[in-house]
Amino acid sequence: MQFLQPILAAASSAAPATDNFWEGLWKSFEKTFIYQDRWRFFLNGLLATLRIAFFAALLGVLVGFLVASVRSTHDMRLTGKKCRSFGDVVLKILNVLCNIYITIIRGTPAVIQVMIMYFIIFANSRNKELAAVLSFGINSGAYVAEIVRSGIMSIDKGQFEASRSLGFNYGSTMIHIILPQAFKNILPALGNEFIVLIKETSVAAYVGIAELTYVGNLIRSRTYEAFFPLIAVALIYLAIVMLFTFLLKKLERRLRNSDH
Amino acid sequence: MITSSNVLIKVSGLCKSFGDLEVLKGIDAEIYKGDVMVVIGASGSGKSTFLRCLNLLEEPTGGTITFEGVNITDRSVDINKHRQKMGMVFQQFNLFPHKTVLQNMTLGPIKLLKQSKKEAEANAMRLLERVGLSDKAYAYPSQLSGGQKQRVAIVRALAMNPDVMLFDEPTSALDPEMVGEVLEVMKQLAREGMTMVVVTHEMGFAREVGTDIVFVDEGVIVEQGRPEEFFTNPKNPRLKDFLSKVL
Numbered sequence: 001m002q003f004l005q006p007i008l009a010a011a012s013s014a015a016p017a018t019d020n021f022w023e024g025l026w027k028s029f030e031k032t033f034i035y036q037d038r039w040r041f042f043l044n045g046l047l048a049t050l051r052i053a054f055f056a057a058l059l060g061v062l063v064g065f066l067v068a069s070v071r072s073t074h075d076m077r078l079t080g081k082k083c084r085s086f087g088d089v090v091l092k093i094l095n096v097l098c099n100i101y102i103t104i105i106r107g108t109p110a111v112i113q114v115m116i117m118y119f120i121i122f123a124n125s126r127n128k129e130l131a132a133v134l135s136f137g138i139n140s141g142a143y144v145a146e147i148v149r150s151g152i153m154s155i156d157k158g159q160f161e162a163s164r165s166l167g168f169n170y171g172s173t174m175i176h177i178i179l180p181q182a183f184k185n186i187l188p189a190l191g192n193e194f195i196v197l198i199k200e201t202s203v204a205a206y207v208g209i210a211e212l213t214y215v216g217n218l219i220r221s222r223t224y225e226a227f228f229p230l231i232a233v234a235l236i237y238l239a240i241v242m243l244f245t246f247l248l249k250k251l252e253r254r255l256r257n258s259d260h
Numbered sequence: 261m262i263t264s265s266n267v268l269i270k271v272s273g274l275c276k277s278f279g280d281l282e283v284l285k286g287i288d289a290e291i292y293k294g295d296v297m298v299v300i301g302a303s304g305s306g307k308s309t310f311l312r313c314l315n316l317l318e319e320p321t322g323g324t325i326t327f328e329g330v331n332i333t334d335r336s337v338d339i340n341k342h343r344q345k346m347g348m349v350f351q352q353f354n355l356f357p358h359k360t361v362l363q364n365m366t367l368g369p370i371k372l373l374k375q376s377k378k379e380a381e382a383n384a385m386r387l388l389e390r391v392g393l394s395d396k397a398y399a400y401p402s403q404l405s406g407g408q409k410q411r412v413a414i415v416r417a418l419a420m421n422p423d424v425m426l427f428d429e430p431t432s433a434l435d436p437e438m439v440g441e442v443l444e445v446m447k448q449l450a451r452e453g454m455t456m457v458v459v460t461h462e463m464g465f466a467r468e469v470g471t472d473i474v475f476v477d478e479g480v481i482v483e484q485g486r487p488e489e490f491f492t493n494p495k496n497p498r499l500k501d502f503l504s505k506v507l
Contacts, residue, residue, distance in 0.1 A: 080279070084335075161317055162354035162413075166368040166420060167344035176367060180358050 032219055032228035045215030046236055052132045052211060053198045059137025060197065064144025067098045069174070071145065072152045076160075098145070105142035111203045113139055118207040132204040132211070140197050147189045151182030184255045191248040195241050202237075212236060266292045268328065268424055268455050269314060275322030276309055283309045285479035286323065291424070291472075296456045298470035298487075300463070302502060306479040307459045311428050314457060315339075315346045328423065344372055347417030351429040353409040355401040361388070361412050362397045365419045373420065380419070387415040391445050407438030411445055418449075425449065427458040463506055467491055475499045 033039045074095035083089045105113070117135040118128070125131065155178050163173040205214035216233035220226050269291040276284040283306045291297050301307040312318040314325060316332060316339050324333045332342050356364050365384035369375040375383070388394045391411040401409055410430055417425060427446065431439045443465050450456060450469040460466065466473055466487060473490040475483045475498075483496045491507075494500045 156352075156354075158350060158352050158354035159356065162348075162350060162356070164340075165315055165317060165343055165346070165348035165426075166417070167340045167372050168368070169340045172371065176371070177356055181356075184358070 028223075028225055029228055031223045032225060032232070038219055041215045041219060042212070042232060042236070045210060045212040045233075048129065048209070048211040049198075049201050049213075050240070052129060052136060052201045052204060052209075053194075055133040056136035056140055056201065057194050057197055059133065060140030060144045060193075063138065063141025064148050067101065067141060067145035068148035068152065070094045070098050072149050073170070075153075102142045102145060105139055110136070110139050110200055111206055114203055114207055118209075128207075128209045131207075132201065132209050136197060136201055136204075139200075140193065143193050143196075144190065147186050147193060148182065150189075151186035152178055154185050155181050187248070187252055187255065191245070195244065198240055198244065199237055267326075268293050268295075269457075270326040271314070271323070272326075273323035274310070274313060274320055274325065276306075276313055276318055277321045283479055284313070284320075287476075287479075287481055289474065289481065289484075291455065291457060293455055294453050295471050296450045296458065296469050297472045297474060298466040299457065299459045299474045299476060300461070300466060300502070301476035305476045307476040308428055310476060311426055311457060311459045314426055315343050315348055317348075344368070344420055345423045347420060347422035347425040349410070349413050349417055349425065349427045349430045351432050353401070353406070353413045353433070355404075355409055355413055355416070357401050360398050360400055361393070361404075364401070364412065365416045368416075368420050384415070384419055387418055388412075390448075391415055405438060406434045407441045410434065410438075410442045414442075414445055414449075424455040424457065427456065427460065429459050429461070431460065431462060461506065463491070463503075475502065477502075 031038075033042070070091070074091050078088060078091060078095075083092055114132065114135045118131045122128070122131040152174075159177055159181065160173060163177040164170075168176065201211060202213035204211050205217060208214065210218075212233055216229040219229040223229070267290050269289075271287055271289040271291075274284055274287040275282070287310055289297070299307045299310060309318055313320050314327075316325075320333055324331050326332070327342055328345070330337060330342065332339055355361075356367070359367065362381060362384055365387065366375075366377065366380040369380040369383065370377055373380075385394060385397060388397055391414070393408060393411055393415075396404060396408060396412070401412070404412065414425075414430075430446070431442050434442060439462070443462060446456070446458070446465070447469050458465070458470075468487075470487045473485060473487050474481050475490075475496065477496075477498050483490070483494065483499045491503065494503055
């Protein structure tokens with residue numbers, strides 16, 4: 001019962017007049033959540049976390065699909081071939097830029113990326129949350145890009161050829177034939193990435209953005225009690241991820257039903 | 261460029277290399293309207309590559325292909341427009357697994373030919389009826405047998421109302437008992453006057469419906485002729501050897 005030590009300590013310090021364990025626990029709970037309406041802090045922190053995660057995921061998907069499109073178009077059209085038109089040269093340059101982007105983002109810690117965004121790029125801005133959204137969105141985009149690319153590559157070349165032989169151009173083939181199939185294949189990996197992203201937003205606490213982790217830590221420092229704030233924060237993350245996983249499973253089942 | 265009105269596809273000096281590997285070494289051919297050109301040859305001879313060059317699924321490295329009077333190897337030509345007029349059937353069927361049979365068949369007509377959904381579906385149902393698959397309209401490809409898949413692939417190409425149909429070993433991936441149903445559809449198509457280019461190992465089919473048989477060996481056409489002459493009196497020693505193995 002090692003983990004109960006802090007609570008027991010809290011119980012004895014909060015209510016020296018009594019040795020009633022439950023009363024001490026209640027006092028501790030009250031201090032963390034009810035006194036001065038502190039639950040509102042948690043609620044606001046939760047909302048901030050959800051906002052950051054949601055918009056970062058949106059940005060990540062957008063960036064990821066764009067980068068994956070460039071990379072797989074390049075791989076399909078120009079691997080081992082020379083550039084023969086202006087478009088080919090542009091594609092080659094874009095591909096190099098995308099590679100640099102993926103290398104840098106995957107090669108540096110997220111916490112450093114957030115700090116660079118916050119203390120350097122957003123040094124003169126008060127919009128802290130936007131800095132977090134951009135930072136995590138750009139970070140997630142690199143991972144999403146590779147997931148999407150793997151999905152595109154997993155589709156049989158014959159699908160591409162059949163579509164082109166009907167007269168569809170490259171873009172329409174991607175939209176109507178390749179991406180819908182690729183999306184279904186990558187859904188588990190994509191879900192995984194979003195779960196990581198939701199939890200990774202806690203890194204924003206490091207630069208003082210008032211999201212869930214920051215709030216939990218703040219309450220801890222005010223009440224001098226670690227148990228309830230930190231366990232509460234952990235449970236809230238767990239609940240978000242479980243809800244998300246549930247929704248994801250539903251979507252997967254639905255997509256599977258569409259083609260047996 | 262104006263060609264004789266009867267020549268649908270004119271191939272001249274067609275070359276194709278993959279890196280250092282020279283697969284096609286200068287092929288000349290003319291495909292006339294209503295022709296059923298059957299291309300035969302050993303595996304690795306370049307016959308499939310030749311077929312895939314006709315609609316530029318493989319980009320030729322030399323020579324020209326003129327389709328309906330237009331040089332489609334010219335890079336300024338919008339190949340997508342011309343591909344709409346060239347149906348293609350693959351060895352591996354390549355149906356779209358996330359779409360029903362009907363959706364497979366109507367996607368092109370709706371998006372590319374700008375047909376209404378109703379019009380495209382009516383047309384697709386008519387085609388499905390012709391190949392005896394109207395009860396499969398709402399099935400997904402994974403629910404079909406190989407022979408059924410290939411028949412759907414054929415009518416999917418036909419739904420675009422093409423001027424020529426290209427078949428790339430359409431029966432090679434099928435179980436033996438399903439080959440007949442697919443060949444029957446192709447024969448029916450030939451009887452209706454569809455221009456076809458068929459790469460196949462089915463010599464019976466070649467003999468029965470082919471109007472022009474082409475033997476490709478090591479990237480060149482070594483013999484070409486009408487089926488009766490071609491099969492009964494082959495001249496080239498390599499063709500003689502090939503026929504003795506497959507007949």
